[in-house]
Amino acid sequence: MRVYFHTFGCRANQYDTDVVRQRFSDEGAVVVDDPALADLAIINSCTVTHESEVKLRRFVRHVAKSGAAQTIVMGCAAALDDGSIAALPSVRAVVANADPEAVLTAAGMSLPFSAKRRRGQGVRSRALLKIQDGCDEHCTFCATTIARGDNRSRPVAELVEEARVLAANHAEIVLTGVHIGTYGQDRFPDPGRKPGVYPRQDHTLGRLLESLINAVPEVRFRLSSVEATEVDDTLAHLLVEAPRHLAAHLHAPLQSGSDHVLKRMGRHWYTAASYRARIEWLAERMPVFGLGADIIAGFPGETQQDHDATRTLLNALPLTYLHVFPFSVRPDAPAARMTGQLPPEVIRARARELREVGDAKAGTYRERRRGAWADGIVSGRQAGKVELLTEDYLPVHIRSEDWAGQSRFAVEID
Template sequence: MSAWKFYLVTFGCKVNQYETQSLREAWLAQGGVECNAPALADVVCVNSCAITSKGERDARNAVFRLRREAPTARLILTGCAARLFADYKPRPGAIWAAPDLLVPQEEKSRLLNGPWTDLDGDLDGDCAPQPHAGPLAGTASAADAASASAQAAFPPFQISAFKRARPVLKVQDGCAHRCTYCIVPSTRGKPRSRPVDEIVSEALRLLQAGHTEIMVSGINLGQYGRGTDMGDFWSLLRTLDAALAPEFAGQARLRISSLEPGQLDQQGLDALMACRMLCPHLHISLQHGSQAVLKRMGRGHYTPAMLESAVSALSAHWPVMGLGADIIAGFPGETEDDMRQLLELIERLPMSYAHVFPYSRRPGTAANRFDGQIPHSLKLERAARLREAVARKQQAFLTEQLKLSRVLVAADNPQAFAEPATDVAAADVTDAPADVTAAKPKKNTIKGVNEYYAACSIRMPAQGKRPGADAGLLPARPVAVTEKGLVVELMPAE
C-alpha cells in the first residue's frame, strides 16, 4: 500500500496517551504519515475516555465534528467509550454521525496491525453518517472468544519514544475493585500486569532516547502483580530503580501516576524512601475525606487518616513534597458535614493541587441507583468550594517554594531552547510582594515541571550559553509565583 496519512485524537488518562503513542509508532512503521489536520487524513482515530459522562459525550461530539471535517477519511472510534457509543440512543431526528469502525477497549491492540485491519463489525465502504448497531454488531462467539483472550493477556502495546517530553510507562491495566461510581472495570476489564523485564527494557529505551522524566502508570497500580509471580508494585518500583539508577540517577527521574492511601503502608513507605530516582511527589486517588462517603463509594478499604499518617512519615525523608489528589464532589448522600470533613482534611494536608470532579452518574454502576442524588447545581457549588480551598493551598505551596535555592526542571519542549524565547519581564519578578505575586509569564516562555510537580515557566538567561535540547534536568531558582505555577530562572549546572 502507498503512503497514507493518519490523524490521532486522544481523550482521558495517561494510559490512553501511552496507547495512542504505541499506535502512532506502529502505523508509522507500516508506512503511515501523521498529519496535523483531520481534513488531510485518510484515517482518523479517536482514542476515547468514559470515566465521566462528559468524557463519553466528548467522544460522541468528536466523532460528529471529525466526520464533518474529514468526510472521506476512515473514522475509527476506540477506547473506553467505544462500547458505550454502541448503546447510545440519539433523540429521534437528531443529527449525529457514526464511525466507520468501532473497536472496544479490550480489542484496541488489534489496531497495532494497522487501521485497515479486517475486524468484526467493520463497516467497509460507505463513510457517510449513518446509524450504527454498535461494535462487533452481530458478531459470533469467535469474536467473544477473542475478547476473552485479549482480556486475559497484557495488551501488547510498547513505545520507544513519546510525543510529549515526559513519557508514560504503562505497567498495569484493568481493575477488579468496582467502586460504586466507576465503569472502568467494565471498560478496561480485570487487572493484568506487564512483565518486569519488558518494563525495564522500555524505560531504558526512553531514557536512552533522551527523555529525562518517566511517569510510571497504570489503571490501578495497587493491583500490579495480582494473580502472578511478578511481585507487587513496590517490588517493581525497587527493581526499576535498581536497574536505572546506576546510569541515570541525577540525570533523569521517575514519577508515579497515582496511588491509593491504603498502599502507603510501611512496605510502600520504605520503597518510596529507598528509590534514588523517584520524584518527591505523590498523586493520591483520595476521592473524599468522609469515611461514610468513602464506604458508599466502595472505598472503605482505606481511611483519610492513612494518608495523613503516611505524609507525616514521609516528611522526614521529603521535607518538601508535592501532593495532589483526585476528589469527587456531590456523591449521592453527601451531607454538609461530609463536606466539612473533606474541607478540613484539605486544610490539614500539605496539598499542592487537586483534580476536583462533580459526581457524574454512570449507567451500569451501583451509585447511579443510590438514593440521595445531589442536585446538579449543588454539586457544582460544592466542587467550586473545594477548588477554592485547593487553590489557596496551592498558592501557599508555591510561595514556600520561593524559599528554595534550587529546583530541577524538566522542560516540556527541550527543542525550544534552540530558538529565541521571550523573557519574563523583570518587573513581573522584582516588583512583586514577597509572599504571593500575580506575575504572569509572557507568551513563548518555555514551560516545564519541577520535581514537586509544580508548573514552571523557564526564564532564559540574558547572557551566556543557552541550554541545548539535550540539557536534561535543568537547575533553576524560583523567582516568582503565578496563578498556577512558578517563574524560574536557570542556574549554572553544579
C-alpha cells in the first residue's frame, strides 16, 4: 500500500503523524510524497482556529481530486467532527485524535506496536518526543482541550528509552505535548499506571529533563511551547546553566497583556506582571535567549486600553519573535458565545499593529546576533543550502559545499 501523509497544526500533531507513519512503514506500507501516487492519504487535522478547519476541508477535496483512492482524517478536528468531515469526498474514516492502532484498523491493517520500531525513524537531525497529551485547563478560546481530553503524562522510564533510541539518529530532541508544563501533574492516573508507582511530586518537567539529559548527554533538548510561569526552578537552572543540553529558547504563550482579557480567556494561572517577572528573571541570567510568544488580537471584550496594554508589554519584553493570531470564532469554544465580539476590521487592525511590534523585535534581535558564533543543528536541506537552527531558534543557512556532513557544529550567524 502506498500512503501519503499530511499534517496540520502543532508539533504534537507532527509527532503523532511521525508515529503513525512509522507504524505504517513497519507494516510494509510505502510512504509517498505525492497524493496522486497514493492508495491512501492520512491527514492529521487541527482545530486551533476556524481557518485551520477551512484549510483542512479544502485540502481533503484537493487530495480527492488529485487521485488518492481514499483518505483517513485523524487528529483534533476529527475528534470534534459532527459528520461534515466524514462526508467530504473520498473520506474512508475519521479517527479521533492519534491512536496509531485505530488508524491502522481504519486502513484495514493492524499489529501490536513496539516503540523500538522507531529506531529507523529517519536521518533528520531534529526529532520530536511527545511527553504528555491533553490538558486540564479550559481556556475559553480553545477547543483543543475538548478534543484531546485530560492531561496524561507518559512514564519517565518509557521517555528515557525512547530518547535513547532517537539519540542514535538525532542531535536535537524537542519535547512536545499539548500542555507540557503540567507534565506529571495528572489529575487522574493513566489507566495502565499502578497507583503510587510515580509519586506526583517526583514528576515535573524539570525532573524529567534531568533524567533525559543524564541518559543522553550528547543530545540538545528543546522545549516546545511552555507557559512562562510553569518554568520552575529546576527548569530555569537548566536553561541558565546547561545550554549544551537544553536550548536557550522558550516559546511562552502570552495571549494578552491585559489581566482583564486574560481572565475572560480563563488563563487564571498568571497575570501580565507574573509572566513578565519570570521572563525578566531568565533574561537577566541568560546572555543568549530566544523568546517567542503567541498573542490573540481582538478577543471578545478587548478594549482599546487592553490592546494598548498588550502592545506596551510586548515592547517591554525581550522577545525575539511573535506569533499573532487574529481572534476567530471556534464554534466548540466558549468564547464563541461571549458578549463583546469585535468587528473583523478592528481585529485585523489590532493584529497588524501587534505583528509590526513582533517584526521589529525579531529584526533587532537578529541584527544583535549577526556575526556571533552559535551552536547549530542541521534542520533541513534545500537548493544547494543547508539550514541550521541555533540554540536561540534562529535559522542560519550555509552552502552545501561548505558542509562536512555533521549534524551539530558551531556556525556564524549571518
